[in-house]
Amino acid sequence: MPQLHDVDYTLEYPYTRTTGPVIGPFLTGLRDGRILGQRCGDRVLCPPMEFDPDSFATLEPDLVEVGPGGEVVNWTWVAEPSAKHPFDRPFGFAFIKLDGADTDLVHAVDTGGDPQAMSTGMRVRAQFRDERHGSVADVYFVPEADAADQVIEPGEEPVTITEHLIGLRINEPLYPHRARFAQGLLDGKIIGQRSPVTGKVYVPGRGYDNMSRVLMSEADEVEVSDVGTVVAFTELNPVQYYGQTETEPYVRCSILFDGTDQPVIGIDIRDMTVDEMRVGMRMRCIWRDPEERSVEDIDNRYGNIPETVYARFEPTGEPDIPADELKEHSW
Amino acid sequence: MVSLAEDVAIVAFEQTPSHAHFNDSEPAMIMPCVNSVIEQVGMDRHDIDFTIAGSCDYLSGMPFAFVMNIDAVGAWPPVYESHVEMDGAWALFEGFVRLQSGDIDTVLVSGSGKCSPGSYREGFSLQTDPYVHAPIGLDPRTQAGFQAQALIAAGKATERDFAEVVARSHANAKNNPYAQLSGDLSVDELLAEPYVQQPLRRLDCPPTSDGAAAMVIARADKARELCDNPVWIRAIDHRIDSHHPTLRDLTDSPSVRIAADRVGLHDGPVDIAELTVTYSPEEIILRDALGLNGETAVNPSGGPLTGSPFMAVGLTRVIELARAIRNGDGGRGVAHASSGPALQQNLLCVLEGDN
Incomplete structure (x- = not known):
């Protein structure tokens, strides 16, 4: 595994x-x-x-x-x-x-x-x-x-020009809450953190609620739905900067999972064009087979729900959520 | 000495222990410090007028890492806020200067750094000259080695003197619950250790540390309203020597001498000096440049040789001095922060108790 x-x-x-x-x-x-x-x-x-x-x-x-x-x-x-x-x-x-x-x-x-x-x-x-x-x-x-x-x-x-490749190597364990989030993805679960002050659910949790300035722990963690609503999307046209691995345009979106208060940003969609995307569209995570899931791109800062754990996101066919109801979450 | 438009005092302070490795994010490390100082002054977070932090993205290993740190200071709804890519002591300096304009009363200051995930030697080599120094990885420990060798060559110090600084620092740290290293060390045993950066040995150099510190400073009337025992910031000054180590007399610190004059260091007793002695030879240079004699307690906390969370360590010197003054260990003292290699930049801050 x-x-x-x-x-x-x-x-x-x-x-x-x-x-x-x-x-x-x-x-x-x-x-x-x-x-x-x-x-x-x-x-x-x-x-x-x-x-x-x-x-x-x-x-x-x-x-x-x-x-x-x-x-x-x-x-x-x-x-x-x-x-x-x-x-x-x-x-x-x-x-x-x-x-x-x-x-x-x-x-x-x-x-x-x-x-x-x-x-x-x-x-x-x-x-x-x-x-x-x-x-x-x-x-x-x-x-x-x-x-x-x-x-x-x-x-x-x-x-007339001198080049200096600077590099910083970072090596540390996953923080405990990041490890639990990543393990959740390997298990096909999305783990969030519920603020003990406001009750708002953040995905992924950061180990604290920055609105209320309280630390959060495993006791504050909840499994959330893997069905949610598109709150923002764009088409990325990869600029060939140093380290870029993408070459073709693709869609990146943010999804507000049911029962949460913060959209998960940076979800990449490979099998739909930008013309097929809508704010308010209902989507479901189709997970990869357990043995095919990987969280190697998740570190302590970057990596929300990477493509290495899901096969695709699939429209559920439910009616769209009116965009007006999502305006607090359009990020 | 510069006269002040506004008297300013430290009214609350907090620090984390110096951790060998803090296994959570930098905001999670800062947040309890910030909450503590806000609680100490009994204010609503949003009644604090100005917020400023010091940290280093090269240590955090992420561009704009300092923006994430804002999570820790309670910045929503938006607050009036700033950042220095420097130790928190320079954030304190900016906050102090900001209060001199007289239109605001309170400043929240913080400093934080996690050295453990990366290599500070590699990261801080990038603050050297980008043409002739950074491409060969000229790191701070190497520059400390040059400084140590220069002291020995000039007959101003010996390796035994360095070991005595280490032993005294570790012994002092036995009384400091925030210290990472402490204990009774024998100078002879220290001298039997191998070199890591000849003529420096492992304990002549700082431990790898993660940590954070925070304080609230306030104008005089507000300070008296917020606490019973304000510690007054009488003066701050910051001076810089050349970034070319070969153009400096490494056995002296002209910038410290100028700063000491500007803050009027010897206009009163200097009971305590909390100095950013990142490498043991620096204490010898700083004592000399500050003109300290046997009447000053130097680094009673143990200093950075016993815990050195870069970007918090200078602000922590100010806190250690403020705590000692509040505890009645002395009435007046100086805190020193440093930036750049081999004491290239130096900041002095004179504190005095209410009596």
């Missing part, structure tokens, strides 16, 4: 940023195997900046090559790398004063996992990754004695 599971997802966004007149050449340089600093009076700033960090005066772009060698002036050892670090084995992060620069660059030093190899004053040298994208992650550092000579083919166009 299908089972409940912990919530485990990664929320990702690809950020693209314009690079501007100073960072652009810096990232272009990294792609092409060179590190550039910005002149600021008689100093050279690396990482380069568009402004004087002391006076905040704007600096005209004036870039000069620094490194590839440098000296570690501060460091810390990362015993437990995160998924966002440049290495998946322990490594050092360091302040590196590159030869020819007057400020320090923060970057990663790979010593093959050996913290004993790190020290203040040690010499390091830049190494460039085989695949470079015009990002500060195109480069890393190693102890100077370990550095290999590299031949880097310069790219063609200057880097």
Whole structure:
């Protein structure tokens, strides 16, 4: 039989940023195997900046090559790398004063996992990754004695946009009330929560009544009907954003189940066109066979009644409910 | 020191315990705190003039998670409401400033965060420079490691000093029912632990925590009407150092020094300091920058090393100080909140009792 599971997802966004007149050449340089600093009076700033960090005066772009060698002036050892670090084995992060620069660059030093190899004053040298994208992650550092000579083919166009795929991994159990709601769906039941203050029934419950500011528990839970009334619908024309899996238009509706006070939103209809939908139409849930039901898309925030538990919603043929009687629920 | 247009006091406060994992939603975590402070002042929810919360969507793992948190503050029918993507201490700051305009009397402030479902190291690396720091995952623990190493290199502290901060914090937390960690630790045993971020060990770093805090603040006349023992907010200030750690002297905190001057910290006795010591070396920097001597009790609650629900932890420092003043443990003190890596941003709040 299908089972409940912990919530485990990664929320990702690809950020693209314009690079501007100073960072652009810096990232272009990294792609092409060179590190550039910005002149600021008689100093050279690396990482380069568009402004004087002391006076905040704007600096005209004036870039000069620094490194590839440098000296570690501060460091810390990362015993437990995160998924966002440049290495998946322990490594050092360091302040590196590159030869020819007057400020320090923060970057990663790979010593093959050996913290004993790190020290203040040690010499390091830049190494460039085989695949470079015009990002500060195109480069890393190693102890100077370990550095290999590299031949880097310069790219063609200057880097004017840099892309950074950010990601947050979320991993936690289903909250108790979400677990009971999800188990209900696997059992072919819709579980709601009845407010102990107002008596209103919410589906799915959130574990509280936000109108009365009271927490709700298993004692407040009720099984509700799987027959209800369409209170809103629309046709979705999928925009091809990052992560989109839908390609064709489809209908999404909200259904107010009998005996409840809050419609369940986001119910997808695949076998009816938008022209066949009506506010007030009576619909019944036709469940999938028990062994075919899945609630893997239900997490602690998203997921009401997913398509993975129902085969379709079917008009009951009863007379429509007048829309005027539903106006408190048109969401 | 800035003179105030309006005297403002804390009239009610509440916090959750620092949970290793709170297995329900963030609104469900905040709601009992909000209900408690409203009950303490005996007001109808909708008679509170302004509502403001601090939280972080990157921690919650959902865009606009802060909107869901409004469920917890009783926002229907609609209320006058705002949010900061900062610790609740900054929500308090905005509420305090809002009261200075003199046209409203009361503000409901909250702060909340759940660190346990995600990785704060990954999430908070995204608040660093997006071109040169975030793409290499430069996380707050790494920056704390740099700060610790800088202190050692400058001869301002040793790893034993860090361990002593940890041991004292955990011992203080034995009296704090909200603390997540507490107990008697031996400095030598702490120093025998392995590094997680050399030169930092596990207990030099904060535990993973979930928690929330809330308070009601009010203008003077209203404050006296609402409670018998208001705790006065004498001053608040917030200052920022560069987000480039390599452009800072990591062994000092110029922003704390400026803020301490602006709030007139030493214009009166500093009996208690509740400091956002997220990593043990920060206490050494903060004591120095605040000019504290042996007469000030530092983190009698145990501080964030014993429970660190990000986005509530700074507001909780204010609450711990207010509670200590109400309990008569001191007459005047300072609460400190921090944001950004390695004490990059600092907020100071001076509280004083009614006497």
